[in-house]
Amino acid sequence: MSMPADEWMELPPVSEYAQLSQLPGRGGLGELALDHVGMAVHDVDAAMRRFTDLLGLHDWSRIVFEGTANCRGVEQPVGSIIAVAKMGPVSLELVQPTHGDWLPAEVLKTSGEGVYHLGFRVADVAASARRAEDVGLHVANTGLYEGAPPFFAYTDGGDLFGLCLEFIAPRMPTSTFKAFEHIV
Secondary structure (H helix, E strand, O other): OOOOOOOOOEOOOOOHHOOOOOOOOOOOOOOEEEEEEEEEEHHHHHHHHHHHHHHHHOOOOEEEEEEEEEEEOOEEEEEEEEEEEEEOOOOEEEEEEOOOOOOOHHHHOOOEEEEEEEEOOOOOOHHHHHHHHHHOOEEEEEEEOOHHHHHHHHEOHOOOOOOOEEEOOEEHHHHEEEEEEEEE
C-alpha cells in the first residue's frame, strides 16, 4: 500500500504496562515507555516464519521503510524491511537493512543476527537524544524528514554493553513507508 508523502501516521499507543517506573533521582534518560525489542536479521520473512513456528507469534505487520538519516554525521538514504508482532505489552521488531550504512547494517556486519536494541516511545526524540548524550550515550543515527524534528534516534551500542537504545516519536511520516501489509 502506498501512502501520500504529506501525511503523518500516528503509531498505536504504548501499553501502560510498558511504562518504566522510576525512583526519584534515578534514570538519567527520563520517563520511558518500552515499545519494542529490536533484532537485526538477514531475512525478515525467514525470521517471521521461525518466530511464528516456534513461539506462535502472529498478526505481523510487515513494512518496507525508506527514509533519510544522519548516520554518524553523514546524511544518507537508509532502508529496511521491518516486521513487528506483539508479545504482550511489548513488540518484537525484526529489521532487515536494505541500504545505507546505518546502525542495523553495522550490527549485522559486526555482530551478526540478534537482539541489538530496545525501542522506547518518547514525546520528543530530539530531547531524548540530548539527554542520552548528556549521560554519556553517543547518538549514532537520527531519522530526518523535511526539516521536521527527528522521528527516531539510535544510540551507539558500544556505550551500553552492545545494546543500542532507539527513541521513536509517537508518529511517523507516511512517505517513509513504501509498503505495508498485515500477515496473520
